[in-house]
Amino acid sequence: MDRIKNIFFQVRGKIAFYPTLISIAGVLVAFLFIYMEQRHVSEYLMDIAPGLVIDNTETARTLLSTLIGGLISLMVFSFSMVMILLNQASSNFSPRVLPGIISNEKHQIVLGLYIAVILYNIFILVSIEPTKSNYQTPGFSVLIAIILTIICLAAFIYFIHNISQSIQVGTILNSIHSSAKNRLLNSINTQEFRVFPSQENWSVSAIETTGYFQGTLTGNLLETCIDNDLKIALDFRKGQFILKGNKGLKTNKPISDKVKDKILRSLIFSSEELTGDNYIYGFRQISEIGIKAMSPGINDPGTALNSIDYLTELFSLLMQVDEFEYWTDDKKTLRVFIERNTFSEVLFNVLATYRPYCLGDIIVSQKLLCMLNRLSERVINADQSEAIEEEITNIKKDLELQIKNSRDLTKIKEGFNSWS
Template structure:
C-alpha cells in the first residue's frame, strides 16, 4: 500500500510539471459547470431572477447569441496570444540562460491556471451557447448561465492583465535564480535535518560493500525517488543492509550495478526493492538539489559566452551559488541512513569535493579570461573557507580550487595589473 501511495505521489509530481496539467483540469471544470448550470436552469432559477432583477438578464435570444459568440471569439484570440507569450518566454530562457530552466518555467502554476481559466471559460460559453435559441425570450432564456459566462469573461480579462505582468517578471534572471535557490534550499534543509542527532559511530562502522551481491537496474532513466521507509522494512525483514551505488538524480543504465546487498536476495525481494524506486526521463530540483548547481553553472557559462557577454548575470548567479555551497557544507558526505539505531542503507552521493570541482571546472574554462568574474570567484571561495564547523576535507577542496583558479587566471590574463590584482586579493583573503 505504501509503495502504491509513493508511486501515485511521484506520478502526480511528474504530471504536475507538464504545461497542460492545470489547463486540462480547469477546462474539465468549465464543462462540468456548464452542465451543472443547465440542471439549475431547469429548476426555473432564471425565471425567478428575471422577475426580481430584470436589468441583470438579457431579454432577447439573438442578443444573447451575439454576446456569447463575441466572448468565445475574444477569449480564443486572447488564449492564442497568451500561449504565444509562454512559448516566447521559454525560447528566450533557453537561448539566453539554459535549456535546463524550461521544466521549472513550464511548471509555473500561475501561468497554467490562467491559461486553464481561458480554456475553461471558452468551454463553458460554448456549452451554454448550445442551450440558446434565437427565438427565446427573457422568460425562456438561460439568463443566469449567460450572466455567469459574461462574469467569467470579465475575470479572464483581469487575469490576462496579471498574466502580462507575471510573465514579464518570470523572464528576469533575478527571479529565475531566486526560484531555483529557494527550491534547492528547501530540499537541502530537509536532507540536513534528517542527518541531525545521528550516531556518527554507526556511520564510521558501516561495513565495506566491495564484495556484496550486486544487482542491476531493470530500466534506464534518472534515479528520481526512493521510499526509505519501505526499503527499511525490507532490510529488517531480510536482515540485510543495502548500498545504492548510483547517486540520486544521476542517469541509471541497464546492466550496470544499481545496488548491492549484504546478503543474497531472491527475485521477489529484488522486484520489491525496485518497486520502491522511481526512474524518470527528466530532472526536478525538488528531487535533486544537485540540479540547482548545474543550472546556475550553465547560466554563468552561457552569460559569459561571446554571443551573450553578460557578466552582470554571471555575478548574480555566483552570489546565489555561493550561498548554496555554504548550505551544502552543513551536509555530511556519508550518505548513510540510520533508523532505530541501525544503519540500514548507504546511498551513493555526489561529494562536496566532486560538486565543487564540477562547478568550478566549467566556470574556470569559460570565465578565466574575465578579471571581474575571477575576483568574484576568489571572494566566493574565501567566503566558503571561513565557514565554521565543517569537515576538514571541505576546506581542503576549497583551497585546491582556489589555487587552480589563480593558476588558470594568471595564464589567461595578458595585463600584469590584472594578474597582480588577483594575487593581492587571494593573499588578502
Template structure:
C-alpha cells in the same frame, strides 16, 4: 498497495511538470460546470434571478448569442496570444540562459492556471451557447448560466493583465536565479532536517559492499525519488543491508548495477525494493538540489560566452552559488539511514568535492580571462573557507579549488596589473 501508491505518486509528479496539466483539469471543470448549470436551469433558478435582480438578465436570445459569441471569439484570441508569450519566454530562456531551465519554467503553476482558466471559460460558454435559441425570450433564457459566462470572461480579462505582468517578471534573470535558489534551498533545508532527525546517533561507518550481491534494473532514466522508509522495512524483514550505488539525479542505464545487498534477495523482494525507486526522463530542482548548481553554473558560463557577453549576470549567478555552497557545506557526504542505531541503507551521494569541482571547472574554463569574474570567484572561495562547515571536512577542497583558480587566471592574463591584482587577494 504500496507499489501502486509509489507508481501513482511518480506518475503524478511527472504529469504535474507538464504544461498541459492544469489546463486539462480546468478545461474538464469548465465542461462539467456547463452541465451542472444546465441541470440548475431546469430548477428555474433563472426565474428567481429575474424576480430578484432583473437588470442582470438579458432580454432575448439574439442578444445572448451575440454576447456569448463575442466572449468566445475574444477569449480564443487572448489564449492564442498568451500561449505565444509562453513559447517566447521558453525560447528566450533557452537561448540566453540555459536549456535546463525549461522544465522549471514549463511547470510554473501560474502560467498553467491562467491558460486553463481561459480554456475552461471557452468550453463553458460554448456548451452554454447550445442551450440558447434565437427566439428565446427573457423568461425562457438560461439567465444565470449566461451571467456566469460573462463573469468568467471578465475574470479571464483580469487574469490576462496579471499574466502579462507575471511573464514580464519571469523572463528577468534575477527572478529566474532567485526561483532556482529558493527551490534548491528548500530541498536542502529538508534534507538537513531529516539528517539531524534520522541520525541522532552518529553513524559514520557502513560495511564495505565490494563483495555484496549486485542487482540491476530493467528501467532507465534519471533516479528521481526513493521511498527510504519502505526499503528500510523490507531490509529489516529480510535481515539485510542495502547499498544504492547511484546518486539521486544521475541517469541510470539498464543492466548497470543500481543496488547491492548484504544477503541474496529473491525476485519478489527485489521487485518490492525496485518498486520504491522511481525514474524520470526529466529533472526538477524540487526533486534534486544538485540540478540547481548545474543550472546556475550554466547561466554564468552562458553569460560569459562571446555571443552574450554579460558579466553582470555571471556575477549574480556566482552570488547565488555562494549561498548554495555554504548551505551544502552543512550537509554530510554520506547518505546513511539507520534503524535502532544500526545502519540499514547507504545511498550514494555526490561528494562536496565533486560538486565544487564540477562548477569550478566550467567557471575556470570560460571565465578565467575576465579579471572581475575571477575576483568574484576568489571572494566566493575565500568566503567558503571561513565557514564552520561539517567538521571542517570541506575546507581543503575549497582551498584546492582556490589554488587552481589562481594558477589558471595568472596563466590567462596578459596584463601585469591584472596579475598583480589577483595575487594580492591571496597574499
C-alpha cells in the same frame, strides 16, 4: 502510497495538469447552471433584478458567440507569448531552465481559466433550445458568463505582468536558488550521524533499468527491507545516468529474483533529467546560466557575478550536508545507504566549468576567489579546506596564463574589492 505520490508529482509538473482540472470544473459548472435554468432560476432573478437578466434569445446567442471568439483569441495570444518566453529562455540562459518555466502553476492556472470559461460559454450557448415556438433564454447563466469573461480579462493583465517578470534572469536565478536551498536545508534538518556496516562481503546485483536515477520510494523500499530483514546500499547517486546491467545494488545477503524486483520497482528512474529533490541540479543550472552569460553572443558578466553570489550560499549549505544518505525503519535500524555528491566534487565540477570561460575577466575572477575565501571561513573538516585551497591555487595558475597585464595580476593577488 509512495508510488501514487510519485506519479502525482510527475503529472503535476506537466503543463496540461491544472488546465485539465480547471476545464473539467468549467464543464461541471456549466451543467450545474443548465440544471438551475431548468428550475427557472432566470425567472426568479427577473422578478428581483430584471436589469441583470438578458431575456432576448438572439442577444444572448450573439453575446455568447462573441465571448467565445474573443476568449479564444486572447488564449492564443497569451500562450504564443509563452512559446516566445521558452525560446528566449533557452537561447539566453539554458535549456535546462525550461521545465521550471513550463511547470509554472500561475501560467497553467491562467490557461485553465481561459479554457474553462470557453467551455462554459459553449455549453450554455448549446443549451439554448427551442420550446415549441419560443426559445428558453438562460439569462442568469449568460450573466455568469459575462462575469467570468471579466475575470479572464483581469487574469490576462496579471499574466502579462507575471510573464514579464518570469523572463528576467534575476527571477530565474532566484527561483532555482530558492528551490535548491530548500532541498539542502531539508537534507540538513533530517540527517543524523550514522555508521553503516561494512559492505565488503555483500551481494551485488545488476540494475535492470536504463535512465537517470531520481531517488527512491522510501516507504516501499523500507517495507521490503523489513519484510526480508535486509540492508541495502546503492552504489550510485541521484541524477546519475545508469545503464542496464550496471552492478550498483548491494544487499547484506543474497536475495531472490522476486525480492530484487520489489527493490528495483522502489527505485525511481527517468528517461530525462528531472529536478525532483536533487539539489545538485540547482548548482548545475545556476553555473550554466553564469557561463552562458560570459559567451561572446550574450556578453553579460553581471549575470555571471550574480550566479556566483547564489552559488556561494548554496556551497555554504552543502558543507553541512553529510556525504551519505541513510534511511531507517520505525525501530531506528539502518536499512538503506545512498552515496551523495561530496562538497569537493561539486566545487570542482562547478569551478572547472567557470575557469575556461570566466578567467579572462578580472572582475569575475576576483568574484570566484572571493567566493572561495568566504567558504574557507566556514569549513567543517580538513577535506573541505583542502578542496578550497586547491581550487584557489588552480584559479591563480590559470589567471597567470590568461591575464598578461601585471597590474591586474597584482590587484588580484592583493584581493581588491570589486563593485559586486
